[in-house]
Amino acid sequence: MSSVAAQMMPTAKGSRAVRAFRGRRRLQATQRRPARTPVSPESIGGVLTNATKAAKRWYHRPPPAARSARLLFVSAHLLHLAAMGLIVLSGDWAWTLANSALLLTGALAVEFTPVQLKRPLSMAVFMTAALTNLFWLQVPTALAWFAPLFFLKLLVCHLVLEAPLERWRNHA
Incomplete structure (x- = not known):
């Protein structure tokens, strides 16, 4: 065997390192996949469902x-935050507590606000939560979508009453 070929052949130590690296990447991929799969359809479906007229009625x-009933529905979603922060994000108490505080204070503020101010207030709380999660709370890039969809679903789609549709009348 030539010296060039011998240099290109992996050593036993090198091949073990390559196998260990590939195995670790496969393990990481399988660990991430279950966490994303059930959460994303629920979040997307929740936004769309809570935005319907039937849900509003x-x-x-x-x-x-x-x-x-509305506040109980929002409070039940604290379990989603706990699961995401403590299981998926490996015990991130700061993320869990910050988002729980944002959710509860935002929901109470929107719920006890006069009806004409509910939509702008819910959008302000939603933007605060989204920006807090994007800039101050550390989340893996693959999960950066979770908090904005979560707060959109609960604060904007769920807590805000649908405005009645009116046709414009010509007053000519």
Whole structure:
């Protein structure tokens, strides 16, 4: 065997390192895949479903229990934040607590605001949450979509009542 060919052949140590590297990459890929797969369709479906007129009619039905049902729905989503922060993000308490505080204070503010201010306030809280997650809380790039969709679903699509549609009349 020529000396050039001998130099190009991997040593036993080198081949083990290559196999270990490939195995680690495969393990990382399998660890990431289950975390993204069930969460993304639920988030996208949640945004679309909560934005429908049917969902608005149901969650904004007349009292007595409409407000508490909306706030209970939002509060139940704290489990999603806990799962994302503590399981997917490997115990990131800062991310979990910051997003939980943003969600609860934002939901309470939107819910107890006069109806004509709910939409602008929900958008302001949504933008605050999105910017907080993009600039101050560390999240892997592959999961940067989660918080904006999550807050869009709950604060903008769920808590804001649909405006009635009116046709323009000619007053000529």
